[in-house]
Amino acid sequence: MHDPFSSPGLLDLAARDQLAPRLSEGDVWAEVIPTLPPEIRADAEARRRLGIERYGLPLQRGNGRDMVLDGYQEALDGIAYAAGIEVGDPATVDEIRRLTVRLALLYQHLLWRRNDG
16 A cells, blocks of 8 residues: 655655745635534634735635645644643633634534535
């Protein structure tokens, strides 16, 4: 069986930088947000607004960036963020629980959507 982690240059992907997104067509967030569980739509809308503020346009397909690579790098960052959480404060524990429920909803939604389509 092929080991995907032994591919030459795979480690280079984790640190590969990409150009800023260029104007294309559509709005991926606008397509996705209505399909999300209601509990996390406001979070997704906030991320959409932040992206527009930061890049001047919504997330678009065909924007010159490798979205698979972007997703992989963001997931790696998420691992580091989770490892860096200081869990001593009860308020932090409550926040972790709240966000864990939101993440579970999101992953459940993504799995169902992939299996239905």
